Amino acid sequence: MSRLAVPKTYKLYIGGKFPRSESGRTYEVAATDGTFLANAAKASRKDARDAVVAARSAQSGWAGATPYNRGQVLYRIAELLEGRRVQFVDEIERSEGVSADAANRQVDEAIDRWVWYAGWADKYAQVAGNANPVSGPYFNLSVPEPTGVVAIVAPQNSSLLGLVSVVAPALVAGNTVVVIASETLPLSAISLSEVLATSDVPGGVVNILTGSPAEITPWLASHADVNAIDLTGAGGLDWVDLEIAAAETLKRVLRPEGGTDSAAPSLDRITALTETKTVWHTKSLI
Amino acid sequence: MTDITQAVAPRATALELFDGPVTDANLRRYLEGIPGVDAVGLEQRAAGLGTRSIKTTSKKWALDTIIGLIDLTTLEGADTPGKVRSLVAKAITPDATDASTPRVAAVCVYGDMVPYAVEALGAHHAKGTDSGINVAAVATAFPSGRASLAIKLSDTADAVDAGADEIDMVIDRGAFLAGRYGQVFDEIVAVKEACRRADGTYAHLKVILETGELNTYDNVRRASWLSILAGGDFIKTSTGKVSPAATLPVTLLMLEVVRDWHRLTGEKIGVKPAGGIRTSKDAIKYLVTVAETVGEDWLQPHLFRFGASSLLNDVLLQRQKMTTGHYSGADYVTID
Structure with a gap:
């Protein structure tokens, strides 16, 4: 017996919930050959605003979790990704038009990368922090702390790997994230939001918007409650203006990266979204 | 209680309405004769009024109007003179980055903090007028109201002596729910009298119904009538210490009573929703409800107030967005 197809209309992921776009807009996601895959929500500036509010309210809790706990929570996401790999492979195959092998390789690499970053959660501070020698009987310690709310434009030419490569490092230090997924390849991002919703990540720590980066990014770049903006996937936008807007509120800016594997895994991606706090403390009085 | 008009007088129009003295019996007959509230209709009407879309210039006007209607409030056990001084500083200069920001209507503090508020306000003290910032004090054993009448009256007189321009009193919810309307009525009349200053003028009296404890809309409607009959200048929803505090349907209901009273007597009574109004979006819904129920006339400080503390910051953020x-972001307004 034949079945009717079930066409999907996906929603956004904001504050641990799945709301429709405030604007009510959707757009069609198509495969490379033009066939219909699904409808995705087309986020508006107000959705971005709501996402920032959610990220802000989740930030202190996420940053306050112990690094060990953050590592565990992030590792759990990798476990869930592994459990749903068939779905991810299928979506990548269909939306990128690549072979099953290539899709499998992308999912493998994304999961491995997530695990790699999860491992850094309770280690990066030892590497990026320092005990500074000073000319007095004091301990002088520099420690990295999360920047706060990070807005991210995900790489536009990659479904899952690009997204993971920019989101995971931002989370390691305790930042919360508002990420604009690839406009043409949003299905993996939507599935990732379903993974996150069923994981231990508190609502609001990751907020995923689908839609037009050209429309939403300027609002995030100028938003005074966003502390850093990662423009990795914004190469196709007028990113110089975005950087200028970001400078108005003293945001940290990561510039666009191109190439086949933009945002390659590195400790720098973690420390770029941290602030160094230096504290003085007296040595014991003997 | 029999006839309390001998000692102190309730509102003159109330006496006319009752065609004689206000006794417990005819007060009960009157209040219980008021028709019941259509709860579904009320909530639908309130929800309907909440769907209006207020944009651009209207929104800018609304935001400025909201600031001018705020009773900036701090009612914590941990209040200090320093906290009150910083509250007053915020009332005088809500947004240091924008001098065109209007000032709030009043600061609302506990009775013992009134002298510090008055001192901090200095020349900005409006002293009961609309041209500056007034000092409102909560009195009568706020928030529970559980104290003897003598204590409540001296609490009130104390705050008025210290320079409070407005008194926010709580009704005795226990007596009200037990049906002793006369006692509640008496207390309001007596507190009103305690609001009298040495020169014969009166501090503005706001009567807090604490709607979250009255349980039904019918009770809210009765308590509103009772408070107005007894001489309250304002009826206020809540103390902010009980959940639910102000809700749109309850405020709409109280506004309807105020509208009916105005039609009946021509007198204008104020309404103050307090507690739980934290966002500009919510506050704008209240503005719409006021304008649609009693008219835009009511959107001025002596007839409508918001009792709020965190609302102001949200309005300032919205205002900054429009400018x-x-x-x-929160880094650009003060920490409460």
């Missing part, structure tokens, strides 16, 4: 064109 600068980009979203603002």
Whole structure:
């Protein structure tokens, strides 16, 4: 017996919930050959605003979790990704038009990368922090702390790997994230939001918007409650203006990266979204 | 209680309405004769009024109006003179980055903090007028109201002597729910009298119904009538210490009583929703409800107030968004 197809209309992921776009807009996601895959929500500036509010309210809790706990929570996401790999492979195959092998390789690499970053959660501070020698009987310690709310434009030419490569490092230090997924390849991002919703990540720590980066990014770049903006996937936008807007509120800016594997895994991606706090403390009085 | 008009007088129009003295019996007959509230209709009407879309210039006007209607409030056990001084500083200069920001209507503090508020306000003290910032004090054993009448009256007189321009009193919910309307009525009349200053003028009296404890809309409607009959200048929803505090349906209901009273007597009574109004979006719904129920006339400080503390910051953020064109953040307003 034949079945009717079930066409999907996906929603956004904001504050641990799945709301429709405030604007009510959707757009069609198509495969490379033009066939219909699904409808995705087309986020508006107000959705971005709501996402920032959610990220802000989740930030202190996420940053306050112990690094060990953050590592565990992030590792759990990798476990869930592994459990749903068939779905991810299928979506990548269909939306990128690549072979099953290539899709499998992308999912493998994304999961491995997530695990790699999860491992850094309770280690990066030892590497990026320092005990500074000073000319007095004091301990002088520099420690990295999360920047706060990070807005991210995900790489536009990659479904899952690009997204993971920019989101995971931002989370390691305790930042919360508002990420604009690839406009043409949003299905993996939507599935990732379903993974996150069923994981231990508190609502609001990751907020995923689908839609037009050209429309939403300027609002995030100028938003005074966003502390850093990662423009990795914004190469196709007028990113110089975005950087200028970001400078108005003293945001940290990561510039666009191109190439086949933009945002390659590195400790720098973690420390770029941290602030160094230096504290003085007296040595014991003997 | 029999006839309390001998000692102190309730509102003159109330006496006319009752065609004689206000006794417990005819008060009960009157209040219980008021028709019941259509709860579904009320909530639907309130929800309907909440769907209006207020944009651009209207929104800008609304935001400025909201600031001018705020009773900036701090009612914590941990209040200090320093906290009150910083509250007053915020009332005088809500947004240091924008001198065109209007000032709030009043600061609302506990009775013992009134002298510090008055001192901090200095020349900005409006002293009961609309041209500056008034000092409102909560009195009568706020928030529970559980104290003897003598204590409540001296609490009130104390705050008035210290320079409070407005008194926010709580009704005795226990007596009200037990049906002793006369006692509640008496207390309001007596507190009103305690609001009298040496020169014969009166501090403004706001009567807090604490609607979250009255349980039904019918009770809210009765308590509103009772408070107005007894001489309250304002009826206020809540103390902010009980959940639910102010809700849109309850405020709508109280506004309807105020409208009916105005039609009946020509007198204008104020309404103050307090507690739980934290966002500009919510506050704008209240503005719409006021304008649609009693008319835009009521959107001035002596007839409508918001009792709020965190609302002001949200309004300032919205205001900054409208002025600068980009979203603002909590780093750009004061920490409460």
